[in-house]
Amino acid sequence: MTAAQVEGSPPDDIDSSYSWFRLFIGVLISTISGVGMWAVLVILPRVQIDFGITRAEATLPFTMTMFGFAAGNVLFGRVVDRLGIVASLAIATTLIVIGYLAASVAPSLWPFALSHLLIGLGSAAGFGPLVADISFWFKKRRGVAVSICASGNYLAGTVWPPIVRFMMDKYGWRATIVGIAVVCAVAVPPLMYFLRRRAAANNAGANQVVTTTQQAFGISPNALQWLMAIMGLGCCVAMSMPQVHIVAYCADLGYGVARGAEMLSLMMGAGIVSRIASGFIADKIGGLRTLLLGSFLQAVALVLYLFFDGLVSLYIVSMLFGLFQGGIVPSYALIVREYYPPQEAGARVGTAIMATIIGMALGGWLSGAIYDWTGSYHMAFVNGIAWNALNLTISVWLLTRPGLPRLSPRTA
Template sequence: MTRTDSLQPGPGIDSSYAWMRLAISMLLATIGAVGMWAVVVVLPAVQAEFGVDRAAASMPYTATMVGFAAGNVLVGRAIDRMGYWIPALISSIALSAGLLLAALSTSILQFTLAQGVLIGIGTSVIFGPLIADISHWFNRRRGVAVTAAAAGNYLAGALWPTIMPTLMKAEGWRFTYAAIGIFCLVTMVPLVLMLRRGAPAAAVAGSPGSRSVQPISLSPAALQVLLVVAGLGCCVAMSMPQVHIVAYCMDLGYGVAHGADMLSIMMAGG
């Protein structure tokens, strides 16, 4: 595996820098995962403005998830070759551009394309690839580090839906999207640049570390397939209430803010 991102040799596994990198990664995920949840909050407003039914209004979320899934593979492959920070930088800019273009969209098709191509793929860098990257920096506390990095996505789901309704009520969904896009650009780019150090040499070389590894009868390919099936079974069940909860609460007369609060509670529990 070729790695070209090292500006200087990385410090050791489980070092103080590793913990700092984890904190930066969590913050990056909390900001960047807005790409997954913003579309859920604005769904009722988008549906009303473009005059489409609920099925058509849900397509941007579907496109976002398709882009997110594809991005985890494509960006992950790029990270295998170049290291984390360069693909992450490009993805962060793509996410910001997608939010800005979505704010300027004049049809549900344009909005859907911005969500799927730019926001979905751009957001992917803060999930699977980020988790894989942080796993290189820990041995004794790898489980904690990986779950903490993954938790950034859920922190975003708890935080952003509580912020967006207030701004949407005052300025509308387009302004809210544009403001979030600018915020992502000015915060994520510096955070990504703080992650330019290459992975520790032992991690790049595939060192097993000090822990013993228990052999299993399944091949890596079989394990990968099982993980994909498990992910589908888990996330399909979760995504259905998540994508419709805000619009459903609005249909019941509770308003967007209360629907967003419900989404926030669901994600905080994650």
């Protein structure tokens, strides 16, 4: 038996019943800790009124959440590579609780926004770093496992908005976010107990890199990382327009905040279906081709928003948007696992996810600014379509590289 097998998980644990149980626990943790990304969107209109600020200014707390989320994916990705997922989650949960308690007593916009920087930083550990950890426990169904784990973030977007809206209407937004802090403090630590075993990071069978970046694309590993960063920025600036502003958009159209929260929940629910389905697809065609498919379909949904703004049609288009784009972000993690050494997984996945979150932050602010400039969201949707085209262009270019395998490394 090798030292790696003694220190880590034995090969028999790969694709085992424990692997699936670990995935289930991971999804639960991701769903709870993922509240940071979605609660702020629901309370945004109330915060704007209470603080007497513009729409773009009201988006600042979400932007700060995304910046924290972006940095946290890299920071906690490195923590996972060195100390494991439990240490990462313990630190992250503490940051979430502190952030929400501070936000609940914030007297003005800037303290409120800075509190959300901590919330975003802590919420990150339940996304990219947790996805990287889960990827080590699967080989045959890695695409499905990664996509299911990444769906925890969307499950949070499905579960939390209606809860936050109900609590906000009944108790106010300040008391609501105190309640969120309590839930995170009580629910996450017991679940961490089941993730104590270290991932099989050194198991060759589960973590073999069949084709390197140089072999596949004729470029260096860092060059591919930069391209993925640009792609992630483009796709998520586009993605952020409906996700960040659908509640405010519905309020502006006269449908009310409740209808917008329902559309956001529907969008995230459809995204869960999309993410799981994309995992099956990725296990057949690879992460890059799955990314291209999702990016193209997302562009289609954004175009539909330009032509349909009736109440029923917005429900339908929001559902389609969730179905079309849900598999995009997990594809970056799969690309990393297909073309990079396993010991770099946490940091590489975290960096790729960081770029997507920066795209969400930039897109959320930019859409709000365009709204303030033009008085409507029409040009904000056009802006999203343009950024999506950047992602499509790079994806197509990579797929034309002569060394790219015809099949995913796991099916070749």
